[in-house]
Amino acid sequence: MANARILVVDDEEDLCEILKFNLEIEGFDVDTANSAEEALKKDLSVYQLLMLDVMMGEISGFKMANIIRKDESKPKVPIIFLTAKDTENDRLTGFNLGADDYISKPFSIREVMARVKAVLRRTAVKDEEDKETISFEDLIIDIPKKKVSIGNEEITLTKKEFEILKLLLEHQGHVFSREEILSRVWSDEVYVLDRTIDVNITRLRKKIGKFGKNIVTRLGYGYCFETA
Structure with a gap:
């Protein structure tokens, strides 16, 4: 789980840097992007986790997740949504798009680290079970x-x-x-x-x-x- 590569996508540069700093302290390799457009140009197959802000510019986190999940050529990378939108409908939308977790802003760094590790553990177990x-x-x-x-x-x-x-x-x-x-x-x-x-x-x-x-x-x- 340590050394897992994570992509943080958020139009708040300061938040990206805070998350990058704290995730790297935990031993993860972290890249950042300040828009979905920038993120979609990257090779997403190299990441074990995507952390997507919902409220971004032209392409929202939800829309980016939808693009990834519908494209068969794109890898099924686990997704955690980060958002200030915390209604039940928003959470349902996120999970219906294949989200692995949904973290509401403002959040504590300790909570984020715990959620990230939990998603990566679940993914590792599933990958092991799927391996034939x-x-x-x-x-x-x-x-x-x-x-x-x-x-x-x-x-x-x-x-x-x-x-x-x-x-x-x-x-x-x-x-x-x-x-x-x-x-x-x-x-x-x-x-x-x-x-x-x-x-x-x-x-x-x-x-x-x-x-x-x-x-x-x-x-x-x-x-x-x-x-x-």
Whole structure:
């Protein structure tokens, strides 16, 4: 969630700068635009969240959201509306346009930060649920079917081997300690030896053939799936 890229669109330059400053303190990458026209010229696919003021010039926040949602070529980026308009009809309009949240002005920065983090968490969970495959080159994990294949050949893995591979492939380049792997893969078992993980990793490396070398041991730290 940290390092998520956010676009703030508001014709009040001071407000844009205040939001940018505070969001960046929280670890987010933030760009600003002072009109919907300026925002629509940007590549919106690079953002994980749009924060749109409703009352802007020729193109309002509502109108911009409508343009984005109707254009199939535009990414379905989460939207939070920022507005002084706080009637029930306005809120309904916002949500009907696919808004993920609606924050009324004036607002506290603490409230905005909490709402932003909540929307990003929900989006991350939904993205994870929607994801059906994870892959690296021709190594493919079919999550719903619990199958692993290399090219057209299906690889037979045990449940634990599958879960380890899924964990490492989902977080390519991230080093997982044995304790982390235990807590995620063996969460339902009370007592498991570290050696059990090593044995499963060894078997997994053999089964995935040429990709076995991508599962790297970081001595003293743990395991990761390296792509280079």
